[in-house]
Amino acid sequence: MFDGEGFVLGLRRKGFNPQGTRALVVGSGGVGSAIAASLAAAGVSALTLYDTRPEVAHALAGRLHQHYPQLDITLMQPDPAGHELVVNATPLGMKASDPTAAGR
Numbered sequence: 596m597f598d599g600e601g602f603v604l605g606l607r608r609k610g611f612n613p614q615g616t617r618a619l620v621v622g623s624g625g626v627g628s629a630i631a632a633s634l635a636a637a638g639v640s641a642l643t644l645y646d647t648r649p650e651v652a653h654a655l656a657g658r659l660h661q662h663y664p665q666l667d668i669t670l671m672q673p674d675p676a677g678h679e680l681v682v683n684a685t686p687l688g689m690k691a692s693d694p695t696a697a698g699r
Contacts, residue, residue, distance in 0.1 A: 598626050599633030602682075614638035616679040619672075621645045623655040627684030634680075635659055641667040643678065 618639045620631045623646040646652040649671055656668045675681045687693055
């Protein structure tokens with residue numbers, strides 16, 4: 596959970612208030628779950644969850660819905676269009692061998 600709280604605090608320190616925004620979180624594991632929960636607590640109006648394992652994203656959506664029933668949750672739509680915030684909560688980019696757009 597602290598990963599998510601730290602993430603939201605970092606957003607606010609950089610001048611981005613997540614309240615009322617639409618967020619896409621790619622990755623629904625430990626870090627993605629914490630960030631998604633903290634974004635919900637911060638008042639995002641809509642949250643899109645995507646994971647390469649659909650069952651993991653569905654399980655996270657179920658947990659979030661229990662605590663934030665008013666939150667508009669969309670699943671498995673990775674298109675960033677229409678979102679004010681896009682979060683990469685995957686391990687992509689953590690290894691030196693991972694491809695990056697800047698390296699192409």
